[in-house]
Amino acid sequence: AQSVAQPEDQVNVAEGNPLTVKCTYSVSGNPYLFWYVQYPNRGLQFLLKYITGDNLVKGSYGFEAEFNKSQTSFHLKKPSALVSDSALYFCAAQTDSWGKLQFGAGTQVVVTP
Amino acid sequence: DSGVTQTPKHLITATGQRVTLRCSPRSGDLSVYWYQQSLDQGLQFLIQYYNGEERAKGNILERFSAQQFPDLHSELNLSSLELGDSALYFCASSAISSPSEQFFGPGTRLTVL
Numbered sequence: 001a002q003s004v005a006q007p008e009d010q011v012n013v014a015e016g017n018p019l020t021v022k023c024t025y026s027v028s029g030n031p032y033l034f035w036y037v038q039y040p041n042r043g044l045q046f047l048l049k050y051i052t053g054d055n056l057v058k059g060s061y062g063f064e065a066e067f068n069k070s071q072t073s074f075h076l077k078k079p080s081a082l083v084s085d086s087a088l089y090f091c092a093a094q095t096d097s098w099g100k101l102q103f104g105a106g107t108q109v110v111v112t113p
Numbered sequence: 114d115s116g117v118t119q120t121p122k123h124l125i126t127a128t129g130q131r132v133t134l135r136c137s138p139r140s141g142d143l144s145v146y147w148y149q150q151s152l153d154q155g156l157q158f159l160i161q162y163y164n165g166e167e168r169a170k171g172n173i174l175e176r177f178s179a180q181q182f183p184d185l186h187s188e189l190n191l192s193s194l195e196l197g198d199s200a201l202y203f204c205a206s207s208a209i210s211s212p213s214e215q216f217f218g219p220g221t222r223l224t225v226l
Contacts, residue, residue, distance in 0.1 A: 099146070099161070
């Protein structure tokens with residue numbers, strides 16, 4: 001079965017410090033991987049995607065993600081976190097050619113001033 | 114603003130009732146996805162339509178059904194509602210060129226009393 005795991009329910013980080021949100025996947029074939037962010041009372045917003053090519057993917061709002069095939073991981077990173085980055089982050093994998101997404105459980109990021 | 118609209122924003126109803134949630138995709142998007150977000154189940158894919166045809170089914174209960182109309186808007190029908198159906202229901206749309214880069218609506222919060 002294809003699955004996406006986010007091992008941390010919550011990540012706490014001080015403003016200005018590096019932020020990492022972890023994601024591991026188990027999908028057949030070449031994975032298409034994504035990160036989405038959900039702000040309170042809002043729908044999900046697309047952050048970035050990995051399809052193929054460079055293992056370091058850059059996305060919106062200064063976020064990037066590193067694809068590691070050997071570790072089946074796709075961790076989200078930001079060099080310097082902002083209080084406004086506090087939100088719920090979802091890792092997802094595409095599981096069919098029509099775009100069906102399998103989401104992880106989500107990780108709540110709390111950035112303190 | 115993602116360009117995807119959902120109505121209503123909130124819905125409060127009683128067990129055993131039937132409700133209809135409506136979604137209008139971004140202009141030009143032919144694919145519509147429905148997701149359910151609840152505290153215990155996380156974010157789950159329900160069903161996908163492409164240009165009026167059902168393309169993929171996820172963890173959608175038999176009491177639930179959906180359709181996509183010729184003008185591309187979609188409706189999710191939930192019947193014989195149970196307390197456990199209380200959740201946020203999201204609609205998303207995507208272009209066929211980037212099926213996994215989905216644009217989410219603000220969601221409909223359903224409360225079943």
